[in-house]
Structure formats: C-alpha cells, structure tokens
Amino acid sequence: MRKNLRFILVIFDYIMKVKVYVTLKPGVLDPQGKAIHHSAELLGFEKIADIRQGKYFEIALAENTSEAEAKETAEKIAKDVLANPVIEDYRVEIVN
C-alpha cells in the first residue's frame, strides 16, 4: 500500500502543467465583452468601466517533459492552435 502511494507521488511529480492566456490585441473590438458589460450594468453593477473577454487553457503535458520542452510546445500550440496571432496576443505560464 505504501509502495503504491510512493509510486503515485512520483508520477504526479513528472506531470508538467502549462497555462495559456489568450487576449484580444488592444484596439480590436470585443462585442462579447461589450455584451457582458451591458448585462452587468442591467444587473446593477455600475462601477464597471470596461470588460474584455479572453480565453484560458490548461494544458497537461506527457510525463517526463522537461521545462524547456514544455515551454516550447506550449508556445507552439498557443501560436498554431489556440490564438489567432493577427488579432490576439497570448501568454504562456509554466506550473510545476
């Protein structure tokens, strides 16, 4: 039993997590954010100047991925799959 527990802890150690934040570039119109702003105002929230919506992804990488590899893979996925670089910015953050 104790052996199993140690085995599980070791596996957990090797799973690398990456967080990717995708936001619209400044200046790009955000109708969804405007709609949320309007809804919030109708519900009585008056202190809001602006709301902008973005996307957020949590990527779990395969075991034994090094930090450098994780960063590289995540940057590539963010650029190729998750964000549209013409109108969006992205930010990658490694968690381990």
Place this chain on the structure above:
Amino acid sequence: MRKNLRFILVIFDYIMKVKVYVTLKPGVLDPQGKAIHHSAELLGFEKIADIRQGKYFEIALAENTSEAEAKETAEKIAKDVLANPVIEDYRVEIVN
C-alpha cells in the same frame, strides 16, 4: 501640455483592473477541450496529456474604486454574470 499629461497620469492611477479566471470544476466533461486536444494531436503535437478550456476576463473598474470595493464587485460579477457556479469555479485577481 504638461498639465494635461499630469492629469492623464493621475487618472491612470485610479483605474483598478481585475482579472477573473473561470474554469470547469474537476470532473465536469469538457468537450471543447477534447476537440482542441484532438486537433493539436492531428497537427503533430504528441506530448499533450490533456487540454481544458476556461474563460478569462479583464474588468476595468470606475475611477476612485478602492481595492476592497473592487474585490467585492469582481467577486459578485464573477458569481452572478461570468461563471455558472454549478459547474464552474472562478478566481479573482486584483491588478493595480
């Protein structure tokens, strides 16, 4: 001119920004994340164990909002407008 500049800087000082992260609770199925995972695999990214999608919001609050007020407003908006507390968790982060 210099007076105007100073005025703008003072205003910037008082705008409080809040970031809200909304994620599906653990255990809730995420078909959109699965679809992204599948697409990424087709594009040749093999080191991914899992992708989960969430939402991300940047809220700019009205001038002269205190930090405590900002936190309270943001928590309320997150709970009432941005997240569905039945299936989603949210996290609020103050930036100033």
